Amino acid sequence: MSKFKKKANTKQDIPTSALPDIIFMLLFFFMVTTVLREVTINVKQRIPDATQLRKLQRKSLVSYLYIGEPKKTDQWGSEPRVQANDVFIEPKDVILWVTAEKDKLNEVERDQITIAMKVDREAKRGLVADCELELRKANARKLLYTTIQELDE
Amino acid sequence: MARNKGRSNPEINSSSMADIAFLLLIFFLVTTTIANDRGLSLQLPPNPEDIENIDIKIPERNLFKIQVNSADKLLVEGDPLENVSEIRGMIKEFVMNNGRDPESSDTPKEAIVSLKTDRGTSQEKFIEVLDQIQGAYYDMYAERIGVTNKRWRDIASDLTDPDNKRLYDEGRGLKDGSLEFPMNLSIAEPTKIGG
Numbered sequence: 104m105s106k107f108k109k110k111a112n113t114k115q116d117i118p119t120s121a122l123p124d125i126i127f128m129l130l131f132f133f134m135v136t137t138v139l140r141e142v143t144i145n146v147k148q149r150i151p152d153a154t155q156l157r158k159l160q161r162k163s164l165v166s167y168l169y170i171g172e173p174k175k176t177d178q179w180g181s182e183p184r185v186q187a188n189d190v191f192i193e194p195k196d197v198i199l200w201v202t203a204e205k206d207k208l209n210e211v212e213r214d215q216i217t218i219a220m221k222v223d224r225e226a227k228r229g230l231v232a233d234c235e236l237e238l239r240k241a242n243a244r245k246l247l248y249t250t251i252q253e254l255d256e
Numbered sequence: 257m258a259r260n261k262g263r264s265n266p267e268i269n270s271s272s273m274a275d276i277a278f279l280l281l282i283f284f285l286v287t288t289t290i291a292n293d294r295g296l297s298l299q300l301p302p303n304p305e306d307i308e309n310i311d312i313k314i315p316e317r318n319l320f321k322i323q324v325n326s327a328d329k330l331l332v333e334g335d336p337l338e339n340v341s342e343i344r345g346m347i348k349e350f351v352m353n354n355g356r357d358p359e360s361s362d363t364p365k366e367a368i369v370s371l372k373t374d375r376g377t378s379q380e381k382f383i384e385v386l387d388q389i390q391g392a393y394y395d396m397y398a399e400r401i402g403v404t405n406k407r408w409r410d411i412a413s414d415l416t417d418p419d420n421k422r423l424y425d426e427g428r429g430l431k432d433g434s435l436e437f438p439m440n441l442s443i444a445e446p447t448k449i450g451g
Binding site: 113115116117126129130151152153154155156157158159160162165170219222223224225226227228229231232235236238239240242244245246247248249250252 | 264265266267268269272275276279283293294295296297298299300301302303304305373374375376377378379380382383384386387390391394405409410412413414416445446448
């Protein structure tokens with residue numbers, strides 16, 4: 104027996120002290136390359152609850168409008184604003200925005216564009232209705248108020 | 257036994273496996289955005305400039321009026337209402353009246369639910385009321401084809417399936433190109449009274 108034991112005194116452990124560094128490197132790589140969200144939302148989004156939700160089938164046909172109080176109130180004031188893509192727009196600019204969004208779609212699908220409105224619960228109806236009126240003028244009449252599923256009692 | 261001579265157990269240190277797993281977990285937690293493409297679906301009326309300005313007289317009995325003021329207080333058919341969830345039952349009763357009660361609607365086809373808000377009404381209240389109105393209609397549609405409300409909404413969300421399309425048309429009573437049971441929901445432009 105002693106014959107076998109004699110030679111087994113070299114260490115064969117793989118040094119793992121550098122492993123955390125490798126992992127961190129991977130983590131940073133993914134953090135830098137992954138696109139998390141397409142737009143940074145600059146308005147407060149406390150989405151209201153509802154029970155009668157319906158699902159959108161074609162995500163590619165959906166464009167988002169964000170409405171709510173700006174997060175940076177010292178810069179933008181506390182009055183609710185409309186955000187499309189990355190900028191604040193006025194309700195009258197919604198037509199232009201819809202046209203731009205429609206141009207991104209296939210010609211046959213342009214009429215099927217759906218506007219998903221993500222409206223903060225504290226936002227007032229006046230502003231939302233102004234946007235809706237512009238949407239009607241822009242002939243983008245499919246609308247979805249994004250809501251969260253409320254649990255039935 | 258003799259073949260193992262001169263070798264110690266080659267074992268890869270796996271103590272950092274947990275770290276790798278945690279890392280992956282955190283990575284996916286961060287990058288996954290929960291799909292939130294669900295909400296209250298609505299079809300807007302056409303461009304107001306394209307509509308010919310014809311005064312259509314709608315008999316009072318065929319109108320179900322819901323008004324919300326800037327303080328989020330409700331007025332339903334002229335009476336104040338505290339509990340929003342009562343609207344659902346009231347609409348069902350109103351639409352399914354079929355001319356029995358002279359104060360209520362003639363037929364489901366002619367029944368119109370009118371929702372008028374103020375510019376100062378909060379979106380939260382509006383959604384709450386809209387939810388009740390749509391809920392009432394979805395309940396009635398679902399009942400007509402004998403499915404649950406949830407199933408009806410699934411059907412209505414996916415009309416590419418011919419079976420769903422058939423059930424959807426049946427529920428809404430599509431006959432010769434016109435609906436016998438349309439969801440006549442009129443959302444009026446907000447008033448500017450309340451400050």
